Amino acid sequence: MEIISIEDRTFDRMLKRLETAARMAEDVHRRFREKKMGEWLDNQEACILLNITPRTLQSLRENGMLAYSQICHKIYYIPEDIQKTLSLLLKRKEEQP
Template identity: 55%
Template sequence: MEIISIEKKTFEEMVSKFDNLVAKAEALCFEDKKMSEWMDSQDVCVLLNISPRTLQTLRDSGRLAYSQINHKTYYLPEDVGRMLPIVEKRKIKDK
């Protein structure tokens, strides 16, 4: 077995970087868990700050994927998140 010796400062920097890596990994895991929940139409309208009619237009045009269960429409948060910059850009353009 080989022993490698490093300076204390270098070791502390490595530990700090590993701590940052762990924090980022935990944040990604939490975000993934949070993003796995479905959103209904009301949640999407509030998040995107759009009317139900605009939401229907996004669905009808195929720009926003959705699933329908028992006459209720659900959206994946990932898909809604991708629409956020597009909707914001369109609102700025319309002003």
């Protein structure tokens, strides 16, 4: 076993930096804790809410009109993004003759 000695002020600076990093990690965790997977929607739920087919949903993703996250070949959507896309689709339907 090797023993390393450091000055008090060096140790105090290291400790303060470590405490700052811990506070930053806690803040990030607190901000993003609200986005749980239970709140995300899968393809089937998105199709039902938007009243569209899976192919149309794929087109929305490919065109960049709908944000998504992919985890292990499964695609998820944030409800807020679905709501924005729904508003956009409704506007397009109203504009069509």
